[in-house]
Amino acid sequence: MKSLKRRRYADRAAHWVITLGGTATVLVILALFIFIFLEVYPLLQDARITKETTHSVHGKVISMGVDDHQEVAYIIYNNGVIEFISLKSGALLKKHHVSGLDGSVITSADKDHDRLVLATNDGKVFTISISFSESFAGDSRAVTPEVLEEKKVKASKLKAGILNVTSRGDDSTDVTAVYTNDGHLILIASETGKTPLDNEEKKEFQKDITGLFVAHSINQNTASVPYLLQTEGIERREKAKAGMQTADNSSGDLTEQRTGTEITSLALDLFMENLYIGTPSGDVFHIDVRDRENPYLVEKVKVSESAVTALGFLLGDVSLVVGDASGGVNVWMQVRDDRSSWGWALKKVHILRSHKAPVIAVAPSMRDKGFLTAATDGTIYLNHATSEQTLLRFKTGYTPVALAFSPKANGIFVADTNNRLFQWRIFNPHPEITVKTLFGRVWYEGYEKPEFVWQSTGGTDDFEPKLSLVPLIFGTIKGTLYTLVIAVPIGIFAALYTSQFLHNSLKIIKPVIEIMAALPSVILGFLAGLWLAPLMERMFPAIIIMPFFITLSIGIALVVWKYLPVIGKGWYRHGTEVLVLIPFIIGAIVVSIQLGGVFETNILRGDYREWFSRVLGLKYDQRNAVVVGIAMGFAVIPLIFTISEDAMSNVPKSLISASLALGATPWQTAVRVILPTASPGIFSAIMIGFGRAVGETMIVLMATGNTPIMEWNLFNGFRALSANIAVEIPEAPFGGTLYRVLFLASLLLFVTTFIVNTLAETVRRRMRLKYNKL
Structure with missing residues (x-):
């Protein structure tokens, strides 16, 4: 009676422990999913307005700006007054008058970070700098605006007003382009350099460059423009070198001639090399201003109707x-x-x-x-x-x-x-x-066409993040595919031989292979990256011919075994014949290594890398997909082998005996009875291996070039989702876009594994029901 009660208590305890353990596992997985999703969710949110404020201004505003903390804003009016106002209270903090206007009116302004260029209705150009300094008194921050008036130049000897201005500058060079109300485009430049005696030398000049684009009317065929314009620019430079005067008034005198082409907008790039001009006809003219004294027209493009x-x-x-x-x-x-x-x-x-x-x-x-x-x-x-x-x-x-x-x-x-x-x-x-x-x-x-690109960081602050997950998904699929191509055949056939043909005295092989599953992936990655990859690069010609010699050696071994005297065969127990293959395979490997150089020299005509590039159009990288496939294969083969071997060993002996009794050979029985019957377990083994390959991190990280490229080439690298997370997450700013995209990558891995495992379990159940009827 006591023993029955103990059994009931034990059964109930086991029931609750298993139930609680299973429930806890499901809850942990669900919690993990929710956590990852919450980190990804901000990527789905739209931009929004958090606060709106309105202030009054006191005239026609030409330009404005604000400090980093949005506490103080400045407003530049067309009369040259600069007002600094508090964005918290709306109070006027400071007022500054641009000196030297003398009644002029500011008609145009261009901002280059803290540097502002102001142009007036009488042809003057002012350069000022506005900055903000911070000071702290306890916990309160005070922002103090500062105005520095750098220089003033006269942009036109005709005293014409300026309609549009664009300007860029640095510590040694300033380049400004202005369009005047009499139809002239004037380039103003100043450069500071060093003389041979290490003295500072400053050059300043103005040039009317209107003629560069007026000669090309808006009715001209655009397709022929780039060649003509470039040719004209080259000719003009050659004439300048020879001291000749060019048609666009290279002497620097500004003509009184009014042009027939209007300019509606101007833009000069940060590098002070390219000036773009917009016109009423919808054309944009591109002028190269690297040579300040001899700029030339590069092209004319129709950008709008x-x-x-x-x-x-x-x-x-x-x-x-x-x-x-x-x-x-x-x-x-x-x-x-x-x-x-x-x-x-x-x-x-x-x-x-x-x-x-x-x-x-x-x-x-x-x-x-x-x-x-x-x-x-x-x-x-x-x-x-x-x-x-x-x-x-x-x-x-x-x-x-x-x-x-x-x-x-x-x-x-x-x-x-x-x-x-x-x-x-x-x-x-x-x-x-x-x-x-x-x-x-x-x-x-910087790209010639739309592409899939992953490049999360750059060397400059103006870097454009490229966060396409497609190259990473492609790399994950590529690595998984090549791994399974190597691991699945080896694992399944090794399991088939071990379970059906291997002698019981050699069954020790199974636990030895299972121990391989315990090898840390970082060790496998280390060996693959620092030992296997260089070794394969040196021996690759031998590896190419190795399958041929191994196949030949197996054929020779079969012939030798066939004609071996019966007394010699008696030395072996049934199921140990495979040991005869070992010296033949080793010999084939040695022969391949010895003949690798001959094959490379005579067949590939030199270095095999050059042959791949010249004949096949393939590039060979030392750390490539083949290396990853072999290294990850060592991690996946034990899983596939163990589960498949258990599935095959559990095939009912009655089925095997019935097959053999009907006259089938052991090999026919293995292929036509054992493999189909054990297929649910084999399928589960492949899916578990697939999951291991998809989630593998360190081997992929260390054994590939870790480059996010999209090519099926066996001999170049890739970057997988898991490896990318490991590489990028330490450097990703918390809560930033890269941080959340990496969590999105992990969510993709999570969901993909869940879906694949669910489908695999569904298929396995159906296969099991089918073959259980045998």
Whole structure:
């Protein structure tokens, strides 16, 4: 009686322990899934406005800006007054008058970070610098604005007013282009250098470059322009070197001639090399200004069917935003083009949401590839070039006259014709993330076409993150495929031989192979990367011919065994014949190594790497997919072997005996009875091996070049999702876009493994039901 009670208590205890353990396992997996999803969820959130404030201004605003913390804003009026206001209280903190205006009116301004260039209605150009310094008194922060007036130049000997100005500069060079109201485009440059005696030498000059683009009317065939313009630029430079006077007035005198081509917008890049000019005809002219004294016209591109009304560069000054009179907003970029005579061409790479009115201003973000566009109907769009999405839309009701991004890209400022200053604080942490940027082709800066690219970091602050998961998914599939190609045949056939043919005295092989599963993957990765990869690179010609000699040696071994005297065969127990193959296989390997050099010299005609590149068009990298397949195979084979061997060993002996009794050979029985009957277990083994290969980290990390490329080439590397997480997560800023994208990669692995295992279990159950009827 007591023993029955103990059994009941033990059964109940076991029942609850198993139930609680299973429930806890499910809850832990569910909790892990929820945690990962919560880290990924912010990527799905849209940008939003967190606070809106309106302030009053006291005149026509020409330009404005704000400090890093959005505490103090400055406003530049057309009369030269600069006001600094507190964004917390709206109080006027400081007022500064730009000296030297003498009654002039500011008509145009261009901002280059803290440096501002102001142009007036009488041809003067002022350069000022506005900065903010911080001081602390206890826990309170005080922001103090500072204004530095750097220089003033006269841009036109004709005393003409300036309609548009663009400028860039650094410590030694300033380049400014202005368009005057009498139709002239004037290039102003100053350069500071060192003389042979190590003294500072400053050069300043102005040049009327109107003739560079006026000669090419808007009716000219655009297709023939690049060659003609480049040829003209080269001829002009050659004439300048020879001391000849060029048609565009190389002497520097400004002509009184009024041109027949209007300019609606100007943009000069950060490198002070490329000047872009927008016209009412929808054309953009590209002028190379690297040689300040002899600039030349590079190309003329039709960018719109309506007038080009706004030009602006994104962060890094590689991508050019073009706004037109029909409200269109597009991003253009110089792209390599073999059809162009100079090797490059301006091409449209991104199309953004259009306004319903002419675009009049573009303001880039100082943090990413985002930018603002404003239209005459008072609409302001917050766009992002990489993701090609309009994140936010604002409406002022009146025409905007100035707009600016806060330095941290978390605030937007707009002044309109109704003397109002709007401030919107925004929350926009992941503007570059969409389904397309994660899983589609994107045209990135510096690329010739849209591509799948993973490159999360760069060497400069203006780097464009490339966060496509497709190369990583491809690398995971590639590594898994090559691993299973090696591991599945070896594991299954080894299990078949061990369970059905191997003598019982040699069954020790099974636990030895199972011990291989305990090998740390970091050890396998270390050996693969530092020993196997260099060894394979040195012996690769021998590896190519090795399968042939191994097959030949097995054939020779079979012949030898067949003609071996019966007395000799008696020395072996049944099931140990395979040991005869060992010396033959070793001999085949030795012969292959010895003949590898001969094969490379006579058949491959030299170095095998060059032969691969020349004949097959393949590049051989030392750490490649073959190395990974072999190394990961050592990690996966024990799993597949153990489970498959157990499944085959558990096939009912009655089925085997019935097959043999009906006259089937042991091999026929193994193939036609044992393998089908054990197939549910074999399938489970393959799926478990698949899961191990998909999630493997250290072997992939150490044995490949870890390059996120998309090629099926056996002889180059790849980057898998798991390895990428291991590499990137230590450097990913907490809560940043890269951090959350890495969690998205882990979520993909989690969900993929769950789905595959679920499908595998479903298939296994059906197969088991089918073969249980035997």
